[in-house]
Amino acid sequence: MNIYCILLDWLTSAFKICTQTKDYITGIVSSENELKHLLESHKRASGTFYTVWSDDSQKKLKVTPRCLWQVEDYSEHIPLSVKRRVIYACQHGKNYKTQTTDDLHTEHEYTRRKMFHIQNSKKVDCPAKLYVRYVVRYDQFAVSKTCSRAKKQAAVKGVLESLKENTIITSEIIHVKIPLTEAHKNHNTSQNCHFSNNIHHMVRDKIQEYVSLGITSVPFLKKVLKTFVQKELSEMGSVLPHSEDPSYYSSSHVIQNYVHYALVSEKYSGFDQLLLEKKIDEWKLADPSAKFFFRKCTENDSDQTIPKFEVKTGDKGFPASEDSDLDDKDTQEMTLTQETFLFIHQNVQQQELLERYGDMVLLDATYRTTKYALPLFLVVVRTNVGYKPIAEFICENETTAAITEALNILKQWNQHWEPKYFMLDYSQQEYQALEYVFPNAQKYLCSFHREQAWKRWARQEVV
Structure with a gap:
């Protein structure tokens, strides 16, 4: 048994006790902050957590408040009304999400996994509940302790009339009914139960x-x-x-x-996207000739013009096979790119390199360059002093639609760009995107990625 619940030294000074039994203790507090401190102390002392079981706040707003002279065990001969009642159930209470074999559809066969579960659920049908009532007091209609029933009815009538005229003065208290250790059943309430919190x-x-x-x-x-x-x-x-x-x-x-x-x-934080937008403004001031394209995630009303492109359903991507299901999927993806994140950058020096060395282009994506799991694509050409990136873009997902949109924007920025060869890794999405944007260019697979794909295919288990 928990020693804190016997001595009740966990109670805060703001809590005014009304009644106390073996299982529950009731009282009132004056504010939401006092209630927060009280429940926090109770949770630390008892080692139990509670979940919201019922909340009638929306229901109470739709009906006229009912005048009462007593709420649970609280009464001061003042008209009262309960504007909200919240019931918290013990985390080890009744399990309402259980599913038995009888609930499953009888027409479908299934096999149960043979796994040893130490505990399927925390729920052990504990009946303990914590009640919180937000009570409104109508102090100006208070009556004496020995008044007649007629005076109480007149006070209630006065409350209802004042509520209609919206001239009544009220005060609020919070009535709390807290379960003690004896109210909890079928589970431990000692300090040892902290380990599962x-x-x-x-x-x-x-x-x-x-x-x-x-x-x-x-x-x-x-x-x-x-x-x-x-x-x-x-x-x-x-x-x-x-x-x-x-x-x-x-x-x-x-x-x-x-x-x-x-x-x-x-990953899709609007705050970080706002910082990126400000950073782009700084880059534009530092290099006015540079080109940027930026679209925030889940934005529909972008001011930037996005080039349109058509998808030929008869063209088969990589690998070219009759059973490819990428046509319908990619066509659907093209209509979804307006909602996704996209960032593209290219400066004048990169455009000059593309114009001079743009016959042979490499396209590759890399991950783990930032704290977000977003693919960073580099468009690279081979120059007389090594390989140099001539454009970069970051899209939300490595899909054919996203890559196609980015490549079309780059093609719009470089009107005379007609590459003859493309080098890429073993990626269906990249291959199909290049087929859509540059159908006349020849595509080659990187030797390293080709051998890597062979090894992965050879290690696959035959089902």
Whole structure:
């Protein structure tokens, strides 16, 4: 049994107790901030998490408030109404998403994987629930403790009339009913249960904040988060976070996972795209002759003109076979490029190199050049002093449609560009894009990538 729940020393000073039983304790707080600190202290002391089971806030907005003289065990002889009620269920409560073999369609055969699961779910049908009621008090219609029923009815009538005229003065309190240790069933509520807790939302947000600043070092983040918990989170509530609680003191592996989630979530960050847009403006000022094309992700109303192109459904890409299904797929992709990210750059020096050495062109994509998983394409020519890039573009996905659009824009910038040969790696998307834009150019596969493709094909298992 949890010693904190017996002594109740986890209760905050702002919580005014109404009643207390073996299973529950009820009381009131004055503000949302006090409620936040109270629930935080309870979570640290009991080691339990709660999920929202019911919230009738939208329903309450559509109906006239009902006047009451008592909410649960709270009564001060003042008309009251509940504008919102939120019920939080224990994370080990009833599992509403279970699926049995009887729920599966009988017409389809299936095989169950023979895997040993230590625990299928955290749900063990715990009945404990935490109730939060947002109560509105109509203090100007207060009555005495020994008043008659008629006076109470007159007070209620006055409340309803004032609500219609919108002249009533109100105050708000929050009534809370908190389950104690005895209310929890079928699971442990001691300090040992901390080991299965998820990361705290404020710790997760702190990781997101540092990752957005470019800080991804796990050892550094671990030290910073420890200081954050001890100095800032410890002030919330009267109970300090347990030193072994992974929701506050996460392991390096958990921090690394959330760093990855933060990087992935920022892949299409509008903030970074705004910074890139400002950077392009700076580049244009430094080199007015350079050409840029930039389209933000999920933008429909771009001011830049995008060249149109047609896709011949009869042309077969790489490899040329009758069972290729790329025609319909690529045709559909062409209509989706207006929504995707695209960045293209070429300066005057690169245009001059393209005009002089543009007969033989190399096209290749590389990854892991930035924190985003976006392919960076380099268009390269061989000069008298080595290989030089004559254009660069970054697209959202390495698809035929995206590459075709970028190549068409480059072709529009260089009207006299008619390459004779293209060298590329073993990529169907690149091959088909070149077929659409430069159908007369001969395409060659890089020897290294060709041998690499052979080896991968030879190692494939025959099914």
